[in-house]
Amino acid sequence: MKQTFTNIDMIAYLYGESTPAQTEATEAALAADPVLRGELAELTQAQATVPRVRFNARRRLLQAIRNYATGPDLQLSM
Numbered sequence: 001m002k003q004t005f006t007n008i009d010m011i012a013y014l015y016g017e018s019t020p021a022q023t024e025a026t027e028a029a030l031a032a033d034p035v036l037r038g039e040l041a042e043l044t045q046a047q048a049t050v051p052r053v054r055f056n057a058r059r060r061l062l063q064a065i066r067n068y069a070t071g072p073d074l075q076l077s078m
Helices: 007-014 020-032 034-049 059-070
Strands: none
Touching (some): 007 020, 020 034
16 A cells, blocks of 8 residues: 655654654655655755744743742632
8 A cells, every 4th residue: 555645744754743653654755756755855945944933931921820820729629
């Protein structure tokens, strides 16, 4: 049976989010299919154009979340 790969499968492979079995199947298919290799190259290029964004929460916000998480609002009532 021939395995088909969707863009979602290829993106999961590209980001290292595929299972070991999926990774193995993808790599075997890439070795045998130049069209699939081209598609992966296009996805890799698209990934490189996505800007890297780093989010840092302010300390005051993190403290407010911690206070809420440990406050009486979240305590179990019996």
